Amino acid sequence: MAKNPIPDIIVGRLPRYLRALDIMLRNGIKTTSSQELGEAIGISAAQIRKDLSQFGEFGKQGTGYSVRYLVDQLQAILHVDRSWDLVLVGVGDLGTALARYQGFVNRGFRIILAFDNDTDKVGKSIGNLKVMGMDSMEEEISRSGVKIAMLTVPASSAQAVAETLVKSGIKAILNYTPVQLNLPEEIRVEYIDPLVKLQHMTYYLG
Amino acid sequence: MAKNPIPDIIVGRLPRYLRALDIMLRNGIKTTSSQELGEAIGISAAQIRKDLSQFGEFGKQGTGYSVRYLVDQLQAILHVDRSWDLVLVGVGDLGTALARYQGFVNRGFRIILAFDNDTDKVGKSIGNLKVMGMDSMEEEISRSGVKIAMLTVPASSAQAVAETLVKSGIKAILNYTPVQLNLPEEIRVEYIDPLVKLQHMTYYLG
Structure with a gap:
């Protein structure tokens, strides 16, 4: 992290920009603006311009962004201009659904190893x-050299x-898992917890 | 949103505080500090104090927070001091995994309706x-009055x-779904997209 002065909250928004731009590309849209991109994502145009300016000059005042160019740049910044291998640990209902999900492969992530401690599942x-x-x-x-794991084991063994x-x-x-992992600082951990998202929404429903 | 002056980014952190405090409670921990809570979650103590101060005075200088009291307060703020019914739309691999997941019921969310357009699944x-x-x-x-839905249909019909x-x-x-939904502003939408999280992490792996 010391080498990396860009705030993590900005980094976390880049995949969302990329996702929206990918859709534009598939729909044949060649140029866009921070305004248009912002409306597609629900982020202000000013925020998008500010975020992108951290990484360079991607568009010109008045002419907007080339969608293809911006996709290429964001893919390079996020290092998804290559493909990544994944490990899946825990092959329960959710793990099985993830293993079958085609959306990973389509976007450059491929599960190459899967583990479970249930002898009925092994093999x-x-x-x-x-x-x-x-x-x-x-x-x-270790032998595979894979760097990214998806963890879907029971909370008690996480x-x-x-x-x-x-x-x-x-x-x-x-x-x-709903467990806050305690690991060395250099290990990146991202959480997917639907309960956190549901409770975020119920705040507004009360 | 106009009635609600508290920034959404702060609201979004409250469920994470609640999750960590719930674990403390289950482990028999009676009092905590913003320092300790911060270490458990990976957020600075100052940020936690600042976030919580938006909602009132929950602890005393030097004596810290009562875990039980803070849990109760956060549950009330997030409106999860009651139980919520959910609708599940799309009963594929992921939808089935969600329907079977016990973690929702344990934390006050109950799927009461499920829909799919596959006639093999209906019934x-x-x-x-x-x-x-x-x-x-x-x-x-409409008849059920449920206010929250989980959407796990194919992207094309989202x-x-x-x-x-x-x-x-x-x-x-x-x-x-990986689709940015275009809905009236008053509808809350939260996204669960593992690709966004994976691409966030590959930024640091490059």
């Missing part, structure tokens, strides 16, 4: 993916499994 | 939940289904 296949036992996890991940992932060389964890 | 049961056809959706939701949900009286949508 079974989900598409091209064969579920392996947790006992081989550290070795398999911390222990995450620690093994870090030992295996994992640098980033997409955490689907 | 089938997931636990106590019977999947209904989309043709009865507007009527069933906007149309969301518009029907709004017509049915839905006020808040947890959107699992």
Whole structure:
């Protein structure tokens, strides 16, 4: 993080810009403005201009942005101009749904390893993916060199499994468990917790 | 929103405070500090104090917060001191995983209606939940009075289904599709998109 002066909150908005621009590209839209992009995402045009200006000059006053150019630039900034391999740990209902989800592959992420501690699941296949036992996890991940894991194990084992992932060389964890992981500072963790989102909305419904 | 002067970004952090405090409560911890809470969540103590001060005085200088009192207060602020009914639209892999997930019920959210347009799924049961056809959706939701929907339909039908949900009286949508929904301003929409989270992390891995 020390090498990286750009606030994380800005970094976190870039994938949302990219998603909206990808849709424009698919719809044949060639140029856009911060105004138009902002309306598509629900972020102010001023915020978008300010965020993007952190990374360079992507558009000209009055002529707007080339959608293709901005997509290319954002992909390069986010390092998704290449494809990434993923590890899936926990092949319950949610893990299975993630393993089957086509949206990852389409956008450059591919699950190449899957682990579960349920002996009924070990050895079974989900598409091209064969579920392996947790006992081989550290070795398999180390050998694969994969850096990103999706964690969908029960809450009670989340911390222990995450620690093994870090030992295996994992640098980033997409955490689907409701557990706040306590890991070395250099490990990136992002949380997906529908309860947090639901409670955010009920604030406004009360 | 006009009635509500508290920035949405602050509101969005409250469920994360509540989640950490819930864990403390379950672990028998009776008092905490903004320092300790901050370390558990990865947010600065100053930020937590500033956020909470928007809603009142919850702790005393030097003695910290009563965990139970703060949980009660946050639950009241977020309106989760009552239980909420949910509608699930789209019973594919992910929708099925959500329908089976026990974490919602445990934290006061209960899926009471589920819809899908696949005639093979209509009439089938997931636990106590019977999947209904989309043709009865507007009527069933209107009659139920449910205000919150989880949307797990294919991207191509997300906007149309969301518009029907709004017509049915839905006020808040947890959107699992990668589609930016274009809905009346008073409808709350929160997005769950693992790709956005993965791309946020690859920025730091590059």
